[in-house]
Amino acid sequence: MVFEGRYRRNKKTLTDEDQQKLANSAVAIVGCGGLGGHIAEQLARIGVGKLILFDGDRFEISNLNRQIMATELNIGQWKVEAAQERLKIVNSEIHVDAIKGWFREDTGPEHLQGVNLVCDALDSRETRVMLERVCHQMNLPLVYASIAGWYGQLGVSLPGDFSAQWLFGRGGNGVEKTWGNPAFTPGVLACLSVAETVKILIGRQPSLRNAWLQVDLLTMEFERFKIK
Amino acid sequence: MRVIVKLFATFRDGRFKVREFDFPEETCVLDVIQSLNITPEEIAICYRNGKDAKPDTVLHNDDTLALFPPVGGG
Structure with missing residues (x-):
């Protein structure tokens, strides 16, 4: 069933041509927890034609505080399966693939065939660096984000940039553990990841290439730093 | 010499956001972070005047040091 006017309120911000580009796009979302659930929800609502969700976890009670796909009714369910069910009733005009497993360097690439962009929604700094390596090999743009407490970091890595390696390749455990x-x-x-993603998909320049946005929600400061 | 130290994210907890210090000449990054009770292992990014610095980087008058902890959750 086609819902006429679904994207009517996007007009002016996104032209019909932009909307068509989104419909023709495929985005992989690696991780379907706090970040990944929200990213998937928004990309579905904005009309990205195909989403591929990766996550090897099932929902548990401690996910309810932040993961939009988690409900009291689906504890124990695969995260990607729950997301797929929800997205089907949010936007049945798009296609959602659910991969029940962790993204791996050896098997990940085959799932990324035909994808236009990858969104990082992982919870490990090391795995982000690996994901960027795979994206580089496959000539795919990567939008990455990480969170801890009141804070976050966000950026865009195009093939050859290795910005995630630069940002996440150093330092010990992430402070989110505490x-x-x-x-x-x-x-x-x-939200910020999705804004950068949409820009890339419609052919606009992303704002956070060779840079990262340092987000502090305690002081409401958003500061952009160049990667040097 | 005058050095401005900027802390980000959880480094601000119990410390400060930005503060001006008076350090002796030849002070290096390690001296500064030790005075703040931060170890090099806790730092993901250390910028001196907007560029990457190492623990043994010697600071100069009017330098700005920015310290970021690793943030990795999702």
Whole structure:
């Protein structure tokens, strides 16, 4: 069933041509937790034609505080399966693939065939660096984001940039191990990721290439730093 | 010499956001972070005047040091 006027309120911001580009696009979302759930929800609502969701976890009670796809009714269900079910009733005009498993360097590439862009929604700095390596090999743009407590970081890595390696390749454990993640931080960072994603998909320049956005929701400061 | 230290994210907890310090000449990055009770292992990015610095980088008058902890959650 086609819902006429679904994208009517996007007009002016997104032209009919832009909307068509989104409909013809495929985006892989690697990780379907706090960030990934919100990213998937928004990309579905904005009309990206195909989404491929990766996650090897099932929902647990501690996910309810922030993961939009988690409900009291689906504890124990595969995260990607729950997301796929929800997105089907949000936008039945798009196609959603659910990969029940962790993204791996050896098997990941075959799932990324035909994809136009990858959204990082992982919870590990090391795996982000690996994902960027795969994106580079496959000539795919990567939009990455990370969160901890009141804070987040976000950027865009085009093939050859290796910005994620630069940002996440150093330092010990992420401070999220201590600070956790409240509901609003993944929500905000996912919105910002989706804005950069949409720009790339419609052929506009992303704002955070060779740079990262340092987000502080405690002071409401958003500061852009160049990667040097 | 005058050095401005900017802390980001969780480094601000119990410390400060930005503060001006008076350090002796030849002070290096490690001296500064130790005075703040931060270890090099806790730092993901260390910028001196907007460019990558190492623990043994010697600071100069009017330098700005920016320290970021690793943020990795999703």
